[in-house]
Amino acid sequence: MIQVKNLQKEFRIHQARAGLGGAFRDLFSREYKTVKAVNDLSFTVEEGEMFALIGENGAGKSTTIKMLTGILTPSEGEIVINGYVPFKQREEYVRSIGVVFGQRSQLWWDLSPMESFRLLKSVYKVDGTEGDKWLDRLIEELEINSFVSQPVRKLSLGQRMRCEVAASLIHKPRLLFLDEPTVGLDVLVKQKIREFLRNLNETENMTILLTTHDVSDIEALCKRVLVMDKGKLIFDGLLSDLKEKWGNGTEVSFQMKKRTPADELRKTLGEMPCEISQVNEYTISVKVPQSQEMLPFVLSTVMSTFEVSDVKIMETSTEDIVRNIYQVDTGVRGHA
Amino acid sequence: MHKLYMELIRMRFLTMLAYRVNYYSGIIIYAINIGAYYFLWGAIYGGQQQLGGLSVEQMTSYVAIAWMSRAFYFNNIDTEIAQDVREGKVAIEMIRPYNYLSVKTAQAFGEGIFRFLFFAGPGIFLISLIIPFHFPATATGWGLYLISLMFAFLINTQINLLTGLFTFFLFRNDGMMRAKRVVVDLMSGLVLPISFFPGWAQTVMGFLPFQAVNYYPSLIFTGAITPGRSWELIGFQAIWMVVILVPILILWRMARNRLVVQGG
Numbered sequence: 001m002i003q004v005k006n007l008q009k010e011f012r013i014h015q016a017r018a019g020l021g022g023a024f025r026d027l028f029s030r031e032y033k034t035v036k037a038v039n040d041l042s043f044t045v046e047e048g049e050m051f052a053l054i055g056e057n058g059a060g061k062s063t064t065i066k067m068l069t070g071i072l073t074p075s076e077g078e079i080v081i082n083g084y085v086p087f088k089q090r091e092e093y094v095r096s097i098g099v100v101f102g103q104r105s106q107l108w109w110d111l112s113p114m115e116s117f118r119l120l121k122s123v124y125k126v127d128g129t130e131g132d133k134w135l136d137r138l139i140e141e142l143e144i145n146s147f148v149s150q151p152v153r154k155l156s157l158g159q160r161m162r163c164e165v166a167a168s169l170i171h172k173p174r175l176l177f178l179d180e181p182t183v184g185l186d187v188l189v190k191q192k193i194r195e196f197l198r199n200l201n202e203t204e205n206m207t208i209l210l211t212t213h214d215v216s217d218i219e220a221l222c223k224r225v226l227v228m229d230k231g232k233l234i235f236d237g238l239l240s241d242l243k244e245k246w247g248n249g250t251e252v253s254f255q256m257k258k259r260t261p262a263d264e265l266r267k268t269l270g271e272m273p274c275e276i277s278q279v280n281e282y283t284i285s286v287k288v289p290q291s292q293e294m295l296p297f298v299l300s301t302v303m304s305t306f307e308v309s310d311v312k313i314m315e316t317s318t319e320d321i322v323r324n325i326y327q328v329d330t331g332v333r334g335h336a
Numbered sequence: 337m338h339k340l341y342m343e344l345i346r347m348r349f350l351t352m353l354a355y356r357v358n359y360y361s362g363i364i365i366y367a368i369n370i371g372a373y374y375f376l377w378g379a380i381y382g383g384q385q386q387l388g389g390l391s392v393e394q395m396t397s398y399v400a401i402a403w404m405s406r407a408f409y410f411n412n413i414d415t416e417i418a419q420d421v422r423e424g425k426v427a428i429e430m431i432r433p434y435n436y437l438s439v440k441t442a443q444a445f446g447e448g449i450f451r452f453l454f455f456a457g458p459g460i461f462l463i464s465l466i467i468p469f470h471f472p473a474t475a476t477g478w479g480l481y482l483i484s485l486m487f488a489f490l491i492n493t494q495i496n497l498l499t500g501l502f503t504f505f506l507f508r509n510d511g512m513m514r515a516k517r518v519v520v521d522l523m524s525g526l527v528l529p530i531s532f533f534p535g536w537a538q539t540v541m542g543f544l545p546f547q548a549v550n551y552y553p554s555l556i557f558t559g560a561i562t563p564g565r566s567w568e569l570i571g572f573q574a575i576w577m578v579v580i581l582v583p584i585l586i587l588w589r590m591a592r593n594r595l596v597v598q599g600g
Contacts, residue, residue: 071430073593091433099431106428108347110354115347122343123432151354 001175001207002045002068007077009038009063009231037063039231041077047174048205050197052218055228061211064228065179068209069099082174095124098168102180105160106167107152113163114148117170124171131170138166141196158189165193169200176200178210182217194220227325234325246321249289254302255310256282268305269298340434341442348446352454359454366403366459373399374467388531394558395529397470400463401557402526402550407456409489409549411444414513417500422507426595437497437588444493472559480566484553487573492549494580495520501584504591525551545576 015031017023038060045051055061066072068079070086070093079086084093100106107116121131139145142162147155155163161181168176178197182190198221200206212218218225218239225242227235235242254265262278265286269276274294275287286302288294295313302308353359374396381392390398417440420426429436463469472478499516502509521527523546530538530551541547552569555561561569 066427069431071427072595090430091435094431095433097431101427104423104425104428108351110351111347115350119343119347122340123434125340 001047001049001082002043002209003078003080004044004068005042005078007038007041007064007067007079008036008075009060009067009072010075011035011037036231038067038074041228041231041233043226043233043236045207045209047207048201049224050201050208050222051210051224051226052222053209053211053226053228054213054218059228060231061228062179065177065209065211069097069177070094095171096174098171098173098176100164100168100176100178100181102161102178102183105152105164107160107163109152112149112151113144113155113167116152116163116167117148120167120170126171134172135166135170138169141199142166143192158185161185161189162193165196172204173206175207176209178208178212180212181210182212182214190214190216197221229325242321243315246324247315249287250295251285251287251314252295252298253279253283253285253312253314254306254308255312256284257307257309258282260284260306265302265306268301272298274298341438344439344442345446345449348443349450352447352450362451362455363458363462366407366455367462370400370403370459370463371466373403374463388529390529390531390558390560393468393470394560396467397558398529398554400460400467400469402554404452404456404460405485405488405550405553405557406526407459408448408452408485409492410451411447411493411496413440413444413493414496414500414516416440416443417497418503418509418513421503430595437584440497440500441490441493444496445489448489470559472557476563477556477559480563480570481553481557484556484566484570484573487570487577488549488553490577491545491573491580492520492524494577494584495545495549497584498580498587501587501591504587504595520546520549523547524549525554529554545580548573548576 011034012032013035015033017026017031041060041064053061053064063072067074068081068086070090073087082093082096084096086093107113108119117135121127121135126134139148142165144159144162144166147159148163152160152163165181176197182193185193194217197208201208208221210217210221223238225235225237225239226233227242235246259281262276262284265284266276269286272294273289277285277287279285286298288298299311303311377395377399378392381387381395385391387395420429426436429439432439460469472481495516499509499513502512506512523541523544525547530541530547533541548569552573556566556569
C-alpha cells in the first residue's frame with residue numbers, strides 16, 4: 001500500500017552571520033547550508049497495518065509525514081501510496097487519505113465542528129445516506145455529540161482533538177496519518193481516541209500511521225515501529241523486538257515488610273546477572289536485563305524467601321529505548 | 337465542484353457574521369469614509385461647477401460608488417496566505433483535494449458579497465439620506481457596472497494572490513503587502529479620480545492594471561461615459577485578468593516545489 005524507496009529531502013538553510021556587520025553583509029550575499037532532513041529512507045507498508053514512526057525532535061519524522069501526505073516535494077527518491085505519487089497527483093491522492101496534525105487544527109476556529117464537517121463533506125464530495133451514516137457513527141463513537149454544534153474556539157483541547165479526528169475521517173479514507181495526535185491530552189481522552197482508532201483498524205481495515213512522543217500510544221496501538229534518527233531509518237520491526245534489542249531490561253521494586261539489606265537479596269539470587277540496589281530500608285530494586293527468561297525466576301525466588309508487601313514492575317519505556325539507541329552509536333546498524 | 341465553492345462562500349459568510357460587533361462597526365466605518373470624502377470634495381470644489389471633467393454631483397456619486405465598489409473587490413487574502421504560510425497552515429490546505437488559489441478566490445468572493453450587501457448597501461442607504469446621490473437610470477447602466485465590478489474583483493484578487501504568493505519565497509512580506517494596499521488605493525482611483533492626475537502620470541497608469549480595479553467600474557456607474565466606451569473598458573479589464581494570471585500560475589508552480597512548512 002505504501003512504498004517508499006530511497007527517499008531524501010534536503011533543505012537549504014540560511015546561515016546568519018554574527019553581529020551587525022554580519023547582518024549588513026547578509027543583505028547582499030547570503031550563506032546557505034544544505035541539511036538533509038530525510039536521508040535514504042525505504043520501507044513498505046501493507047494494507048491494514050498500524051505502525052508508529054518515532055524519533056527525537058528533528059529526526060525527520062514530520063518531514064517524512066509531510067512528504068507522504070503530498071505536502072512537500074521530495075528532493076530524491078520514490079513514493080507510491082494507494083497507487084498514486086503523492087506530490088505529483090496530489091489532488092487525486094489526498095482523497096484517499098486522512099491526516100490529523102496534533103499541533104494544527106483543520107477545523108474552522110469561529111464555526112462549529114458540524115459546519116466544518118459539512119464543508120469537508122462537499123470538499124470530498126461525500127453525499128447520500130451512506131455518508132450521513134458514517135458521520136453519525138463517527139460522532140457516536142468519538143462521543144462528540146454534545147458539543148458538535150458549539151464554536152470550535154469554545155471547546156477544550158480534548159473535545160477539539162476528537163472533532164479533529166472525526167474531521168479527518170469524513171471521507172472514509174483508506175489510510176490515516178496522525179502526527180502527534182495525543183500531545184497535551186489527558187489520559188481519558190487519549191484512551192478514548194486510541195480505542196476508537198483500534199476499532200477503526202479492526203472493522204474497516206484502515207491503515208494507520210502515527211508519529212508520537214507518547215510511548216503509551218505506541219504500546220496501545222502499534223505492533224510495528226520505525227525509528228528514525230538524523231534523517232535515517234535505524235530500526236524497522238516489531239515493538240517487542242525493539243525492546244529485546246535495545247531495552248535495558250525490566251526493573252522490579254520490592255517493598256519488604258521487614259528491613260532488608262540488599263546483600264541478603266544478592267545471596268538469595270546467587271550468581272544471577274542483575275543489578276540490585278537499595279532504595280530505602282524497606283525497598284530494594286532489581287534490574288533484570290532480559291525480562292522474558294529471568295523475570296519469573298527473580299519474582300518467584302524473592303517472593304518465596306522474603307515477606308513482600310508490594311511489588312512494582314517497571315518496564316523500560318520506549319523513550320528509554322530510543323535514548324539507548326542514540327547512546328550506543330556504534331551499535332547503530334542497518335535494518336532488515 | 338460547483339457545490340464546494342458554494343459551500344466555501346457560505347462558510348465565509350458565516351465567519352463574517354460570527355463577529356457581530358465587527359459587522360456593525362464595519363457599516364459605520366464605510367459611512368464615515370464616504371461622508372468624509374464627500375465633505376472633502378465639497379471643500380475642494382468650492383463654488384466651481386466642474387473639475388477634471390466631473391460635476392459636483394458626478395463627483396459625489398463617484399466617491400460613494402468608489403467606496404461601494406471597494407467593499408466588493410477588497411479582500412485580505414494576501415495577508416491570509418501570508419499567515420497560512422507563516423504559521424504552517426498551508427499544510428492543512430495541501431492535504432485537501434482542491435486548488436488552494438481557487439479556494440482562496442472563492443472565500444474572497446464570499447467576503448465580497450457579504451460586504452457588498454451588508455456594509456456597502458446600508459452605508460450607501462445612510463449616505464443617500466444626507467447627500468444627493470445618483471444611481472444609474474437604466475438597467476444597461478447597472479448591468480455594465482456589475483460586469484465591470486466582477487472583473488474589478490477578479491483583478492484585485494489576482495493582485496492579492498500574487499503578493500500573497502511572494503510569502504512562499506520571502507516568508508515575511510508585510511511591507512510589500514502594505515505598500516500594495518496603498519498603491520492599489522491610490523492608483524485605482526479610489527482616493528483621486530484618474531482624470532485628476534497629471535498627464536504623464538495618467539500615461540504611466542495606462543500601462544498598469546490598477547485603474548481596472550476601481551476607476552473603470554466607478555466611471556461606468558456615474559454615467560459619465562457612453563455604453564460603447566464602457567464595453568471598451570470592460571475589454572481592457574478582461575485583458576488584464578488574463579495577463580496577471582500568467583505570473584500567478586508560474587509562481588504557484590515554483591512555490592509548490594519549494595514549500596517549507598514552518599513549525600513542526
